Amino acid sequence: MSIIGLLTAIGSPGLPGARCRGRGYLFDEAEPGEPEALVAQRHAQAVQLCRGCKSLPACAAWVDSLKPSQRPRGVVAGRIRLPRSARTAGDLTANQIESTETTKGNP
Numbered sequence: 001m002s003i004i005g006l007l008t009a010i011g012s013p014g015l016p017g018a019r020c021r022g023r024g025y026l027f028d029e030a031e032p033g034e035p036e037a038l039v040a041q042r043h044a045q046a047v048q049l050c051r052g053c054k055s056l057p058a059c060a061a062w063v064d065s066l067k068p069s070q071r072p073r074g075v076v077a078g079r080i081r082l083p084r085s086a087r088t089a090g091d092l093t094a095n096q097i098e099s100t101e102t103t104k105g106n107p
């Protein structure tokens with residue numbers, strides 16, 4: 001699910017002032033063939049937008065309430081969630097990454 005799908009699913013009125021609105025392309029997971037450097041750059045921009053978003057607490061609480069398998073990939077609530085296979089030695093910190101591989105087997 002993309003960030004746009006997320007906002008649609010939860011209803012955007014629940015996240016007033018969401019800074020991702022209209023900028024979903026920054027938050028979405030990598031497209032097939034998209035250069036890693038470009039993905040890292042736009043995800044870094046998305047994380048910065050989340051850090052200044054007044055809906056960050058509500059957004060984080062909502063994402064945390066989802067089963068790991070339901071959480072969207074890409075950037076949500078200032079966190080980058082990527083498949084383990086997509087990890088690089090880039091500048092992402094451990095607390096910014098949630099790996100879908102670590103959630104396998106969970107409901």
Ligand code: SF4
Pocket residue numbers: 003015018019020021049050051053054055056059060075076077078
């Ligand atoms: S915290 Fe990030 S993903 Fe959540 S509503 Fe704000 S900008 Fe969007």
